[in-house]
Amino acid sequence: MIRRASxxxxxxxxxxxxxxxxxxxxxxxxxxxxxxxxxxxxxxNLDPPKTxxxxxxxxxxxxxxxxxxxxxxxxxxxxxxxxxxxEVDMVIVPATTGQMGILPGHMASISELKPGVLTxxxxxxxxxxxxxxxxxxxxxxSVADIMATxxxxxxxxxxxxxxxxxxxxxQKLSSASTDLEKAEAQIGVDVLVALNSALSE
Amino acid sequence: xxxxxxxxxxxxxxxxxxxxxxxxxxxxxxxPAEEQALLGVRSISTQIVRNRMRSVKNIQKITxxxxxxAASKLRAIQTRAENSRGxxxxxxxxxxxxxxxxxxxxxxxxxxxxxxxxxxxxxxSVKISRGLRKLNSGPDQExxxxxxxxxxxxxxxxxxxxxxxxxxxxxxxxxxxxTQVSVLxxxxxxxxxxxxxxxxxxxxxxxxxxLPTTATVLSPEVVEREAESGGKLGELDSYEIxxxxxxSEVLQNLTEFQFSCVMFNAVLENACSEQGARxxxxxxxxxxxxxMLDRLTLAYNRTRxxxxxxxxxxxxxxxxxxxx
Numbered sequence: 001m002i003r004r005a006s007x008x009x010x011x012x013x014x015x016x017x018x019x020x021x022x023x024x025x026x027x028x029x030x031x032x033x034x035x036x037x038x039x040x041x042x043x044x045n046l047d048p049p050k051t052x053x054x055x056x057x058x059x060x061x062x063x064x065x066x067x068x069x070x071x072x073x074x075x076x077x078x079x080x081x082x083x084x085x086x087e088v089d090m091v092i093v094p095a096t097t098g099q100m101g102i103l104p105g106h107m108a109s110i111s112e113l114k115p116g117v118l119t120x121x122x123x124x125x126x127x128x129x130x131x132x133x134x135x136x137x138x139x140x141x142s143v144a145d146i147m148a149t150x151x152x153x154x155x156x157x158x159x160x161x162x163x164x165x166x167x168x169x170x171q172k173l174s175s176a177s178t179d180l181e182k183a184e185a186q187i188g189v190d191v192l193v194a195l196n197s198a199l200s201e
Numbered sequence: 202x203x204x205x206x207x208x209x210x211x212x213x214x215x216x217x218x219x220x221x222x223x224x225x226x227x228x229x230x231x232x233p234a235e236e237q238a239l240l241g242v243r244s245i246s247t248q249i250v251r252n253r254m255r256s257v258k259n260i261q262k263i264t265x266x267x268x269x270x271a272a273s274k275l276r277a278i279q280t281r282a283e284n285s286r287g288x289x290x291x292x293x294x295x296x297x298x299x300x301x302x303x304x305x306x307x308x309x310x311x312x313x314x315x316x317x318x319x320x321x322x323x324x325x326s327v328k329i330s331r332g333l334r335k336l337n338s339g340p341d342q343e344x345x346x347x348x349x350x351x352x353x354x355x356x357x358x359x360x361x362x363x364x365x366x367x368x369x370x371x372x373x374x375x376x377x378x379x380t381q382v383s384v385l386x387x388x389x390x391x392x393x394x395x396x397x398x399x400x401x402x403x404x405x406x407x408x409x410x411x412l413p414t415t416a417t418v419l420s421p422e423v424v425e426r427e428a429e430s431g432g433k434l435g436e437l438d439s440y441e442i443x444x445x446x447x448x449s450e451v452l453q454n455l456t457e458f459q460f461s462c463v464m465f466n467a468v469l470e471n472a473c474s475e476q477g478a479r480x481x482x483x484x485x486x487x488x489x490x491x492x493m494l495d496r497l498t499l500a501y502n503r504t505r506x507x508x509x510x511x512x513x514x515x516x517x518x519x520x521x522x523x524x525x
Contacts, residue, residue: 082287
């Protein structure tokens with residue numbers, strides 16, 4: 001599943017609108033100005049609140065197909081930790097459709113992730129994390145954002161407790177009565193099976 | 202020895218005499234009737250000043266302790282807030298943030314603290330929420346509030362009672378974690394109809410600076426609509442959806458995930474801001490108490506010296522009256 005960025009990407013950003021749609025702005029900072037103006041009109045005595053745009057970190061801008069970066073910039077974020085702007089060669093994510101490899105120059109895509117192992121290949125280092133579902137955004141400028149609810153390095157996972165919990169959840173699944181309980185037990189089983197297979201690799 | 206005799210003589214005369222009230226800037230703050238009734242002529246207002254000094258000193262101790270407590274809580278929560286900052290960046294990079302979006306159903310999620318004594322941050326959040334509501338009040342637009350925290354509840358219940366959908370308090374009873382916030386986010390999404398969610402909170406920039414911020418999360422339908430109209434979201438179509446499901450389902454999961462991520466960061470930042478604001482409020486309070494204590498000490502000394510002078514005057518005038 002290795003695809004090259006399509007040149008069609010650029011043509012999309014030039015939308016020929018017949019009349020001015022108040023939301024369509026050509027650049028990111030512009031969207032704030034409408035808000036600022038409207039705010040100043042309505043509440044002149046109060047400073048307008050800041051928006052996340054004021055706090056976003058700069059990212060490399062979209063580049064054309066001819067100029068593909070040599071390395072993939074990967075940001076792995078979770079509610080408790082983040083690794084940003086690591087330049088790596090390849091990342092393999094456990095998408096719901098299977099293991100997906102991401103190389104520099106991958107086509108832009110949004111994919112849902114299922115519980116599984118995330119592998120980062122950097123030169124000859126291979127770092128594995130177990131992630132419990134999330135999303136992966138791949139942008140056309142060779143930046144990949146991986147958002148996971150939990151991301152733990154594989155070394156920190158304890159095999160014995162994984163086995164115990166798997167047995168426990170299998171029991172729960174077989175004794176579940178309502179749909180909700182079944183769903184919860186199924187989720188537990190899925191995650192633990194994935195953990196198990198990740199550990200045994 | 203002569204002085205001692207004079208003093209003894211003087212005492213007999215002093216009691217019925219009412220001493221001249223010394224010129225004292227704090228006089229006006231003490232009830233005049235109190236002084237004379239209470240304790241006899243000599244130590245008229247020193248007792249009162251002493252009482253005041255004791256209570257101000259106690260207040261200073263309490264506020265200093267509160268500042269230390271807030272500082273330690275801030276330390277604990279600050280690292281977690283900073284770690285969670287990366288969580289919403291990818292969403293803003295992909296979907297942008299559009300506070301000026303024009304939708305029918307706005308829901309304003311106001312995040313405030315439960316406890317007080319934290320300066321003006323809660324009032325600022327409430328003012329901004331009210332401002333956002335005014336901004337989005339058009340002919341076919343409606344705005345509802347979802348309130349997190351007692352302080353906003355107290356302020357908004359007064360005038361916007363019928364626009365409040367949900368009130369959630371006691372958020373910080375257990376240490377904040379993502380699971381709790383995601384359950385909360387799920388609750389809000391289930392019970393409230395929305396086209397755009399505007400989360401109002403105080404972003405923690407430093408111990409002395411808190412920036413009121415609003416983050417906008419759009420519902421999947423609005424995202425699709427805006428994607429069609431172009432602009433930042435127009436590039437969304439170029440992204441290949443790999444989910445095995447339909448695009449709208451993935452978009453829905455995406456927006457729900459975005460909401461819970463943004464909420465998590467917002468709640469943590471607001472908690473940091475609360476502790477920081479409390480630190481600075483308690484610091485200025487204890488400094489103020491220290492100033493008051495200095496002034497009271499001066500007043501005390503002045504009063505004490507004045508009463509000694511009065512006593513001496515009585516003695517001497519009594520003695521000179523005797524001499525003839």
